[in-house]
Amino acid sequence: MTDLLAFIAERRDELGRLVVEHLAMSALATLIAAAIGLPLGILLTRRERFAAPALALANVVQTIPSLALFGLLIPLPLVGGIGPRPAILALILYAVLPVLRNTYDGIRGVDPALREAAEALGLRPMERLRLIELPLAMPVILGGVRLAAVLSIGTATIAAAVGAGGLGTYVLRGIATVDTRLILAGAIPAAFLAVLVDAALGRLARSRSPLRTGLILILVGALSAAALVDLRSPVPRVVVGSKNFTESVLLGEIVAATLETRGIAVDRRFNLGGAWLCHRALLAGDLDVYVEYSGTALMDIFKRPKETDRATVLAIVGAEYQKVGLAVLPPLGYENNFALVIRKEDASRFSLSRISDLVKVQDRLRLGMFGEFLERSDGFRGLTAAYGLAFAKPPSEMDLGLLYQALEKKLVDLAVGSTTDGLIAARGFVVLEDDQRYFPPYDAIPVARRAALAEHAGLAEALQSLAGRIDAPTIQRLNHEVDGRRRDPRDVAAEFVKTLF
Amino acid sequence: MPALVDLRDVTKRFASGPPVLDRASLDVPEGSILALLGASGSGKTTALRLINRLAQPDEGLVLVLGKPVEAWDLIELRRKIGYVIQEGGLFPHFDVARNVGLVPERMGWSEAKVSRRVRELLTLVGLDPAAFERRFPRELSGGQRQRVGLARALAADPPLLLFDEPFGALDPITRRRLQDEFRGLVKRLGKTAIVVTHDLAEACRVADEIAVLHEGRVAQRATPKALLKEPAEGYVASFVAASTPE
Numbered sequence: 108m109t110d111l112l113a114f115i116a117e118r119r120d121e122l123g124r125l126v127v128e129h130l131a132m133s134a135l136a137t138l139i140a141a142a143i144g145l146p147l148g149i150l151l152t153r154r155e156r157f158a159a160p161a162l163a164l165a166n167v168v169q170t171i172p173s174l175a176l177f178g179l180l181i182p183l184p185l186v187g188g189i190g191p192r193p194a195i196l197a198l199i200l201y202a203v204l205p206v207l208r209n210t211y212d213g214i215r216g217v218d219p220a221l222r223e224a225a226e227a228l229g230l231r232p233m234e235r236l237r238l239i240e241l242p243l244a245m246p247v248i249l250g251g252v253r254l255a256a257v258l259s260i261g262t263a264t265i266a267a268a269v270g271a272g273g274l275g276t277y278v279l280r281g282i283a284t285v286d287t288r289l290i291l292a293g294a295i296p297a298a299f300l301a302v303l304v305d306a307a308l309g310r311l312a313r314s315r316s317p318l319r320t321g322l323i324l325i326l327v328g329a330l331s332a333a334a335l336v337d338l339r340s341p342v343p344r345v346v347v348g349s350k351n352f353t354e355s356v357l358l359g360e361i362v363a364a365t366l367e368t369r370g371i372a373v374d375r376r377f378n379l380g381g382a383w384l385c386h387r388a389l390l391a392g393d394l395d396v397y398v399e400y401s402g403t404a405l406m407d408i409f410k411r412p413k414e415t416d417r418a419t420v421l422a423i424v425g426a427e428y429q430k431v432g433l434a435v436l437p438p439l440g441y442e443n444n445f446a447l448v449i450r451k452e453d454a455s456r457f458s459l460s461r462i463s464d465l466v467k468v469q470d471r472l473r474l475g476m477f478g479e480f481l482e483r484s485d486g487f488r489g490l491t492a493a494y495g496l497a498f499a500k501p502p503s504e505m506d507l508g509l510l511y512q513a514l515e516k517k518l519v520d521l522a523v524g525s526t527t528d529g530l531i532a533a534r535g536f537v538v539l540e541d542d543q544r545y546f547p548p549y550d551a552i553p554v555a556r557r558a559a560l561a562e563h564a565g566l567a568e569a570l571q572s573l574a575g576r577i578d579a580p581t582i583q584r585l586n587h588e589v590d591g592r593r594r595d596p597r598d599v600a601a602e603f604v605k606t607l608f
Numbered sequence: 609m610p611a612l613v614d615l616r617d618v619t620k621r622f623a624s625g626p627p628v629l630d631r632a633s634l635d636v637p638e639g640s641i642l643a644l645l646g647a648s649g650s651g652k653t654t655a656l657r658l659i660n661r662l663a664q665p666d667e668g669l670v671l672v673l674g675k676p677v678e679a680w681d682l683i684e685l686r687r688k689i690g691y692v693i694q695e696g697g698l699f700p701h702f703d704v705a706r707n708v709g710l711v712p713e714r715m716g717w718s719e720a721k722v723s724r725r726v727r728e729l730l731t732l733v734g735l736d737p738a739a740f741e742r743r744f745p746r747e748l749s750g751g752q753r754q755r756v757g758l759a760r761a762l763a764a765d766p767p768l769l770l771f772d773e774p775f776g777a778l779d780p781i782t783r784r785r786l787q788d789e790f791r792g793l794v795k796r797l798g799k800t801a802i803v804v805t806h807d808l809a810e811a812c813r814v815a816d817e818i819a820v821l822h823e824g825r826v827a828q829r830a831t832p833k834a835l836l837k838e839p840a841e842g843y844v845a846s847f848v849a850a851s852t853p854e
Contacts, residue, residue, distance in 0.1 A: 224697035227660050228711055228760070229686030238710070242701050 114288045122277075126296055129273035131334035132191055132266065133259035133304075134327050136198030140255050144203045145248065148210025149236065158211060165204040173197060173265045174380070181269065181387050188393040189348075189376060189384065191334065194263070194271030201262055202255035209251025213244030249312040256308060260301045264293070269384070270348070270376035270393075274300075279378040282508045284353045284589050284596070285530075345563050348385050348397035349377040352507045353589050353596065354443065354527055354582065358398040360600030361577075362553060362570070368608060369569045381479055382407055389433055395559035396570065400443055402547035404428070404554070406485040413485060417442070417548040424552070434560060436553040436567070437574035441582050443549045445480070446526045447539040448511075453520060454537040461542040462494055465521075474502035475510050475519030485547060487523075493545045511536070511590075527579060529587025551577070576607055610674070611635035612768055612800040613659055618668035619824075620654050628654045630824035631668070638767075641794060641801045643815035645808060647847075650821040652804045656770050659802070660689045672768065687711065690769040690799075694776045696757025698745040704730070704756050705741040711763045729759040734789060751782040758790065762797075769794060769801040775810060787813045808851035812836070820844050 115122060151158040171179075180193040217240050225239045241248075267275030277293025280286070311323050345366055349359030356377050363373045376394060379385050386408050388394040401420045405411050409427040414420045425435045447462055454460065457468050465472065480486045481504060491497065505513060510522040511530045524531065526538060553570045560567045581603075588599045613636040620629040628651040636642045644652040657663040658670050661677050670677045677685060691697075698707050706713075708729055709722040717725070727737040733755040745753055754774060761769055774790070775783045791814045794801045805811050811818045812832035819829045820843075828840040836852075839845040 220693060220697055221699060223662060224691070224693060225699075227662060227686060227689075227691035229683045229764075230710075230714060231683060234714060239699060243699075 111288055111291055115292050118292065122292065122296065125272065125274050125276055125293075126300065127330075127333060128191075128271075129260065129263050129275075129297065130300065131330045132195055132198065132271060132273055133256060133263050133300075134330035135334035136195050136202055136259045136263075137252065137256045138327060138331050139195075140199050140202030140259075141206050141252050143199070144206025144251070144255075145210050147203075148207045148248075149214065149241075151207075151211045152214045162204075162208060162211065165207055168200050169204045173201070173262050174268060176200065177266070177269045177380075178384075181384060181391075188391045189270040189379060189388045190393055191266075191271045193269055194266035194273075195334065198259045198262055198266065202259050205251040205254035205258065206248070207251075209247050209254070210244070213247030213251075214240050216247065217243045246312055249308065253305060253308040253312070257301050257305050260297065260304060264297050267378060268351070268380045270379055270388075276378065279351055280356065280596075282506050283351050283356060283378060284593075285508045285512055286593055288593070343563070344372040344374040345559065345566055346374045346376055346393065346395045348379055348388060348394040349375075350382065350385060350397075351378040351380055353529070354525065354586055355398065356596045357582075357585055357589060357600055358439070358551065360596050361573070361604060362396060362398065364597075364600050364604040365573060365608075366566070366569050368604060369565055371563060371565060371569060389554065389556055390431060392556065392558070394556075395563075395566075396553055396555040398439070398551055399554045400549035401438070401552055402444075402485060402549040403483075404552075405547060407483050410484065413489075413547050415544050415547060417550060420548055421550060421552070428554060432557055434555050434557045436555060436570040439551040439553070439573055439577045440575040441527065441551060441577055441579040443525045443527045443551060443582070444541070445485075445546050445549070446524050446528070446531070448514065448522045448524050448528075448531060448536045449520060449539065450514060450517075451535050451537050459537075459539060461540045462490075462545070463542050464539070465494070465496055468520075469496050470499045472498060472521050473500055473519045474498060474521050474523075475505055475513050476502050476523035477507040477510065478504050480523050490545055493543055527582045527586055529583055529585070529590045532583065533587050533591040551582075572608070610638055611671075612638040612673060613802065614669075614671040614674075615655065615658065616669040616671070618655075618658060618665045618670060620651070620658065620663065620665050627666075627824050629658075629665070632821070632825055634819055634826060634829075636800055636802060638800050639798055640816045641791065641803065641814060643811035643818045644802060644804045644821055645806070645811045645818050645847075646821035647806060651824045652821050653772055655821070656772055656802060656804050659768075659770060660686050660691060687715070687764045688766045688768060690758075690761030690764075690766045691772075692754075692757045692761045692769065692774045693772045694774065695750065696745070696753040696755075696760070698753055698756055698760070700745050702744075703741065704735075704743050704745075704748070707745070707756060708759045708763055710760070715764065725763065726759075729762055730756075732762070732793065733759045735759070749782075750778050751786055754778065754786060758793075767800060769799050771801065771803040773804055773806070775805075783810075784813070790814065808848060820847065822847075 151161055176197045177193060180197060181188060221239060225235045263273050264275035264278055267273055267279045274293040274297040277289050281289030281293060307323060311320055314320060347359050347363045349355040359375065359377050363375055366373050379388065382399065382403050385394060385397050401424050404424045405420050406413060411423060428435050449459060476487060487502060503519065510524055511534060513519045514522040515534055531538060555570065585599055585603060588594045589596050615632060615634040617631045617633055618629050619627050619631055621627045644655060646652045654663060658665050659672060661682060672685065705726045709726045712722045712725055730737040730740055735752065735755055775786055778786065787810060803814055815832065817829060817831055818835050820827045822843045828844045836848065839848040
């Protein structure tokens with residue numbers, strides 16, 4: 108616990124920024140949701156026949172899993188892409204329902220005798236709404252706004268998956284690097300914020316003091332303004348991305364640090380959910396550069412048939428990127444191939460050293476792998492076909508960051524990871540040899556928007572300066588610094604870059 | 609005396625079942641108090657709601673101050689009519705002064721004029737302004753709420769007052785005192801009033817004339833004395849008999 112506190116204290120600047128980002132995002136979303144839900148809810152009480160379908164629609168939106176909603180929003184023009192914009196839009200979509208529902212229910216719940224009394228007194232419809240119905244429904248409506256705010260704060264944690272920042276950044280980074288302290292450093296403040304905001308809005312609902320109400324409204328307004336300022340990102344910065352696992356984050360930090368040592372301003376959009384998302388973001392201009400692997404680009408992004416020669420793969424991928432306005436920079440110098448990893452004790456007990464050997468144990472093995480591997484064309488299905496394997500149990504899907512934990516705790520017997528994972532050596536795991544050469548080569552290559560290379564002087568040179576500078580033992584060591592020794596990827600990357608230049 | 613309110617052959621139906629009002633006719637002379645007496649479902653409240661246009665008739669004509677209600681500007685019509693319901697129908701989020709002063713405030717009176725009027729009205733209905741102005745409805749007794757309700761109905765000085773079971777929720781002693789005071793006040797101010805009630809004793813106590821409604825029609829119309837003495841054969845006779853202690 109004291110460990111955790113020290114950990115948090117060490118990061119308080121960054122944590123403070125994340126809290127503000129988190130609150131700003133949630134406040135803006137809640138404010139807009141209220142601005143939509145309140146008038147719409149009032150309208151529904153005036154047009155009863157639209158009420159049921161409108162509320163049903165809002166309910167359906169609510170049931171879309173948040174990650175799926177982000178995924179759906181990414182390809183949309185204007186509101187889509189990555190960063191705070193789609194995140195805030197998704198939060199709004201979720202937050203509208205409670206406001207809408209409570210406004211409708213609150214107004215409908217006003218005693219009909221009072222409604223009629225107001226009418227009989229000769230109050231006009233707008234006067235009845237403003238003076239009688241809304242004030243009487245206000246506790247219920249504010250309850251809805253409160254719910255919307257808490258919901259937004261909760262959901263905003265997941266928004267980090269589309270590079271929106273906020274406290275989810277820590278949670279995702281923590282999951283990616285199997286670092287419980289990081290997860291808690293994100294999750295605990297987020298929970299605190301939710302409780303705090305709920306309490307504050309609760310007091311607001313009961314309080315008749317205009318001063319306090321005003322103060323809270325000003326605060327919400329200021330936070331929303333902060334979010335809006337954040338949205339328009341004025342300084343020309345190079346946006347560096349990464350996928351959501353340790354090595355990708357490290358490479359992102361290495362690229363970012365390299366640019367920064369050359370005086371190029373950088374925006375970090377790390378822990379994005381997968382190759383597809385990063386690629387979309389590049390095409391949309393939301394990202395300028397990230398590090399991809401040649402085999403992934405070949406088969407997964409461009410859907411080309413498998414090749415096993417390193418140079419051939421690089422040539423094909425380079426041409427494909429060229430066609431869509433992107434450029435491949437020289438490889439960093441190592442391959443990160445898929446690795447089928449088992450515990451050492453199992454390796455010796457069943458004498459397993461090659462993937463072909465798995466036939467011996469295919470009836471009893473419990474497999475764990477990340478979702479992307481299940482889906483990819485160079486993934487699980489192709490692997491079992493190529494080796495003629497038929498596993499008795501279906502693989503369980505889990506986050507890349509959790510796989511080695513699961514393997515160590517014997518929740519799974521075989522994990523699909525990468526040859527460069529720092530934890531393999533650190534935990535004494537064994538990598539099975541790809542004896543049939545099923546996997547294509549995975550060279551680490553920076554991919555950048557050509558427009559960004561032209562726009563930012565020195566960007567291309569900076570990226571070229573990394574050519575061939577990282578070999579396999581080096582990246583494995585850096586990975587271990589983060590995964591095994593629980594160090595911050597940014598510090599590890601900064602140290603490494605210092606030794607380079 | 610000209611009729612201030614005139615219902616002519618009015619029929620009102622709701623979705624299913626027999627009409628609530630079935631070619632009913634009623635006229636209320638200016639300055640008089642008429643009680644609409646009947647069991648629940650007899651159409652008495654509906655008749656009241658047709659007058660301030662909270663409901664529209666399916667057939668027939670409703671005149672207020674000699675003019676068909678649909679020819680009136682709706683807001684203007686309702687400001688000519690004070691409406692008092694059970695428990696006063698006070699707005700729980702407004703204090704007494706705001707409840708009473710709401711209509712004058714909406715009519716654009718100055719703040720000073722509104723608060724003068726509020727004090728005047730509270731005094732009129734027997735409440736000390738200083739003690740009651742700042743109280744909220746939940747801090748009042750049933751009788752006090754009823755008085756505030758009357759003050760509110762009187763705020764715009766309407767010629768006509770409609771009472772819908774105004775004393776229903778009160779204890780017998782408070783009820784009797786309020787009935788007497790209300791009658792006195794209406795008479796003193798020269799207002800015309802219609803009181804809906806299911807209580808024969810109440811009707812006799814407050815009204816100049818009583819119209820007994822049964823199945824949507826006026827079964828008998830008479831002064832209280834005449835009604836008690838010579839109730840019409842059938843429904844009215846049994847209603848009167850059932851309401852009189854043996």
